[in-house]
Amino acid sequence: MTVKLTNRLLAVLVALALLVLGVLVVVEIAWVLLLGGSTEVLLPYTGITDYLAGLAWDSRPARAILIGMVIIGGLLLLTELRRSRPGLLTLASSGGSVTVGADRRSVEKAVAASATDVEGVSAAVARVSSRKISVSAVAGPRDASGLREALTSRMQSWLEGLNLANPPALSVRVDERKSR
Amino acid sequence: MTLPALDRTPVATRTNRAGLVLLGLLLLGGGLIGLVVGFGGFGSSNQGRPVLDPVARDFAATHDWFWVAVAAGCLVVAALALLWLRAQLSTDRLRTLNLESDRSRGATTMTASAVERACAEVLQARRGVAEASAVMLGDDYDYRLVLSISLNGRESLRAVDDVVQAEVLPQIRNVLDSQDLPVRIEYQIATRVRRVPM
Numbered sequence: 001m002t003v004k005l006t007n008r009l010l011a012v013l014v015a016l017a018l019l020v021l022g023v024l025v026v027v028e029i030a031w032v033l034l035l036g037g038s039t040e041v042l043l044p045y046t047g048i049t050d051y052l053a054g055l056a057w058d059s060r061p062a063r064a065i066l067i068g069m070v071i072i073g074g075l076l077l078l079t080e081l082r083r084s085r086p087g088l089l090t091l092a093s094s095g096g097s098v099t100v101g102a103d104r105r106s107v108e109k110a111v112a113a114s115a116t117d118v119e120g121v122s123a124a125v126a127r128v129s130s131r132k133i134s135v136s137a138v139a140g141p142r143d144a145s146g147l148r149e150a151l152t153s154r155m156q157s158w159l160e161g162l163n164l165a166n167p168p169a170l171s172v173r174v175d176e177r178k179s180r
Numbered sequence: 181m182t183l184p185a186l187d188r189t190p191v192a193t194r195t196n197r198a199g200l201v202l203l204g205l206l207l208l209g210g211g212l213i214g215l216v217v218g219f220g221g222f223g224s225s226n227q228g229r230p231v232l233d234p235v236a237r238d239f240a241a242t243h244d245w246f247w248v249a250v251a252a253g254c255l256v257v258a259a260l261a262l263l264w265l266r267a268q269l270s271t272d273r274l275r276t277l278n279l280e281s282d283r284s285r286g287a288t289t290m291t292a293s294a295v296e297r298a299c300a301e302v303l304q305a306r307r308g309v310a311e312a313s314a315v316m317l318g319d320d321y322d323y324r325l326v327l328s329i330s331l332n333g334r335e336s337l338r339a340v341d342d343v344v345q346a347e348v349l350p351q352i353r354n355v356l357d358s359q360d361l362p363v364r365i366e367y368q369i370a371t372r373v374r375r376v377p378m
Contacts, residue, residue: 007193007196007197008196010200011196011199011200011268012268014199014200015262016265018257018258018260018264019258019261019265021257022254022255022258022261023254023258025250025251026254026255029248029254032247033244033247049232049237052230052232053231055230055231055232056228056230057218057226057227057229057230057231058218058227058228062214063215065214066212066218067211067215068211069208069210069214070208070211070212070215073203073204073205073206073207073208073210073211075204076203076204077208080201081201086182086184086185087182087184087186088182090182091341091367093338098345098362098363098364099362100364100367101182101183101364101365101367102337102367102369103368103369104182106368106369106370107369109369110369110370110371163337165181166181
């Protein structure tokens with residue numbers, strides 16, 4: 001959702017900039033070619049062209065601008081082409097014209113909450129992707145032996161209760177540093 | 181199996197992604213080519229030349245048709261930018277439902293928001309449901325229903341889903357006279373048991 005909102009804001013800004021710039025360039029050209037004008041109307045193009053005419057490709061300012069373009073372009077491509085995480089985990093009760101799913105974020109929160117219900121777990125976070133459900137738990141101050149097995153068993157039965165169509169693989173990690 | 185998150189503005193999402201990918205490619209490609217020129221990749225004689233070459237500047241100054249072409253290109257860019265802005269206003273959400281499939285017999289319509297409100301009320305009255313909302317997407321003759329249901333943790337997901345599919349969906353489909361209405365049901369799992377308001 002955040003990527004979509006950022007995209008929308010960015011798209012509106014870029015589209016507005018292109019629209020304004022496109023219209024201004026046409027106005028400047030029409031002013032000079034059709035109306036015989038000799039000065040700038042709104043765009044300070046003389047200053048820009050003079051600056052570019054004095055800027056060599058191997059100069060430091062030119063390289064700084066070009067590196068900036070590469071970084072911004074690369075970041076844009078990485079953000080746009082990154083594969084987004086699923087929105088819904090499909091349930092087995094889907095069929096025919098009915099698609100049923102559990103919201104991924106709510107599953108992550110519920111898995112983490114269910115993990116902290118296991119005795120000996122002081123905190124837990126969960127991350128759900130299309131292939132894997134990863135649970136990272138922090139063990140409490142007491143002896144953590146057998147905690148991973150107990151947590152895995154609890155998580156497995158919790159996930160079975162969800163009735164997912166194709167349950168992702170479960171990965172459980174217990175951080176025992178704080179229990180020592 | 182997984183599904184992407186529901187998108188109520190698919191046209192805007194696709195357009196924005198395509199536009200920003202194109203912008204990213206232009207910036208990355210332009211920047212890389214410029215850096216290659218600056219580091220002598222196209223010959224050492226080119227790396228010290230100005231970004232705006234005097235030859236190109238003279239050519240532009242002596243050929244009016246060049247500026248006419250630039251103006252035409254700018255008009256195309258401005259028109260595309262306008263279409264891009266317009267795409268932000270598009271939505272897949274349905275305003276009215278056409279209940280009469282045979283156009284020769286006239287038109288019977290129902291506001292989609294009335295159906296959405298009714299669906300939400302029916303769902304919220306069910307045990308195990310904390311909140312519910314419904315939205316109809318598509319167009320007059322090809323629409324689908326999306327139900328978002330937040331569970332309160334007092335009933336299992338399976339129990340709530342059984343009731344929704346066995347009792348609520350047939351009721352909605354009967355009202356809309358559409359037994360094969362495509363439906364997407366999204367459940368928000370409860371983290372803790374929520375109190376039921378008295």
